[in-house]
Amino acid sequence: MPLNDLIGYFEQLLTGAVITVELAFSGYALALTVGVAWALLRRLGNPVVTAVWRVYGSIFMGVPSVLVIFLLYYGGSAILGGLLGLIGLRARIDVTPFQAGLAALTIVQGAYAAEVVSGAMRNVPRGQFEAARALGIRPYQAWWYVIMPQVARLALPGLTNIWISVLKDTALVALAGLNEIVARSRTAAGATKEPFLFFIAAALFFIVISAATLKFSARLERRLDRGVARPAVAGGRA
């Protein structure tokens, strides 16, 4: 197998990696937004919101992401056409694999993000809200300066996990035709008859990003934990 060809296929892999990263970043950003939005909405305690959440959460956390991707890709243009039809527009909008994947990731991982952020909010001690109110700080200031930083700290491990999930779920979009790194590794492996080379290369791509994420997350966690009292270690020497 001529080296030039191999290098060519690796370049292909790289292009695919870029697509993967683009999808992962945008998917994560949107999922985070959806998650925070849901968490804030749920805090209102409104029964309609709660009911809608329970259906939304149950469905999208109870169904394989791949099916959501398929539904949005194959059925996406029909869905969009139908929605537009509701407001009187007749148009045909085609959905690309990337868009279907992005939407699916946003909806599904957004649900998980909502759980993480909700849980984090619930675990900020009640006293923090009360102290802020007692000091006369305005609500939105309290949220911004006092509450959200603590939510961030508590939510960090869960949100890190969600990023890694999003990253790995981008591979599923290959099944809808997106030519990202996993799809390209399969093409390359088939063409060059070197499955181990290309699949392990693709695997390493994901592993390296995961590892880098965890290092970054650990450092961020240490920084956010400044000033947090640690429980005394049991079994201290007397």
Add this chain to the structure above:
Amino acid sequence: MKFDPALALHSLSAMLHGLLVTIALAALVVALGLAISIPLAVARNSQRPVLAWPAAAYVIFFRGTPAMILLFLVYFGFGQVFGARDGLLGALFSNAFLCAVIGFTLNHSSYVTEIVRGGLLAVPKGLEEAAAALGIEPRDVFLRIRLPLAIRYGLKAYQNEVILFTKATAVVSVITVVDLTAVANNIFYDTYDPFTPLLTAAAFYWVLVNVIRFGLARFDGWLNVHLVADEQRDRVVMVRADGAVPRPIATAGISEAAE
């Protein structure tokens, strides 16, 4: 966007066949995964590098890699090397279903190892010391005290992983295994109707996931009849992706997102 009940009914038997394949795959992998994970978790926690490092490498590789790549590696990679040969390995790697079992087991077991490891680390040292001080041998301390408690602490995270994995089996059609999703796709290709088969399949998965959730919740209730006011209960063993020992975070909701 329309749902065709007639089509749904008509394809029911095919879908059930697919569902059976999905369940068989999931059950096998869950069983194998659990069996491998306990010794792996012990190795991971071990002080001896000869045990700890390979275990760590196993977890880092198989956990960081998307399941699809692992399936490809096993089916195309090992399948290519061993598949054409006679004998056991040949039979093993030329069978798509078995390749799926191997690939998914490698992936799933790496997650479960971290959950078991987290559970083991969450058992307070004082309990082990008390057991040792009573003259109980190390092996019994592990089997009677540490492991049972590790299971209880890790159960929520384990439940989440089993459910996530069951949903992840949906990609197995990439290596020609005809599971529920593959059946749904086939019907779609035949009928040009994406919604009916995909939504029906989604419904099946949803039921399956909730059956698992319900069953494990019952098991959890039975195991934890004693944890009326145990403060340890509040320490959710939420396993971080790097397997770091979880900080005690009292939570009720974060558990859903445990990965």
Add this chain to the structure above:
Amino acid sequence: MSAAPLASEAERPVAVAIRNVDKWFGNFQALKQIDLDVHKGEKIVICGPSGSGKSTLIRCINRLEKHDSGRIVVNGIEVSDSARAILDVRREVGMVFQQFNLFPHLTILENCMLAPRLALSLPRPKAEALAMRYLARVHVAEQAGKYPAQLSGGQQQRVAVARALCMEPRIMLFDEPTSSLDPELIKEVLEVMEELAADGITMLCVTHEMGFARRVADRCAFMDRGEIVEIAPARRFFDAPNSPRLQAFLSQILH
């Protein structure tokens, strides 16, 4: 400073012999040349400030910590790395912890039965009878079917005492047994410990409960910064402390 026994005690057999024991945690020396003879049936209370090495010392006796030099001999068994020796020592010695450390997933009865069944190979009915006997001794027999989380702190600690007693040890170690208890629950545990002491068991107790020490201890030892600064019969320890450090400590504790 060596523990010089009074003439009348010299004839009593030694249950725990500690000679020239040092222990380091990294660069920090937790125990410095400890010499102590605990006689059979003797009750010794060890007190001192945090970090003085009191817990470390008694944890070395049943090998929960390893001493780095010197010798510890328990009823004739040398405490060493030998797995057999460790198990034998732990059957001679029972321990009660500050954090109770009851097994949360087992009932009270099962907590007490576990060690006799596993370590002494007692059949279930015998282990159960044994456990009920000791649970009755600490006055919690009626809680046998409950789980630890359902009991108060004082009850849990008494169960912990019963659990240790079920192995029928000849020596009992107490590591600040009442330090985690709410004030009103301390008394019930101390009463159980006093009843035990009256029965003649050898006891080594790390505690801040000076009233208990006065009533129960034969000798009291004061540890500070890894050394036994002073050890004396209880009367003299409290009424006429020799060393200035002990005098300072007592004046702070007894207010």
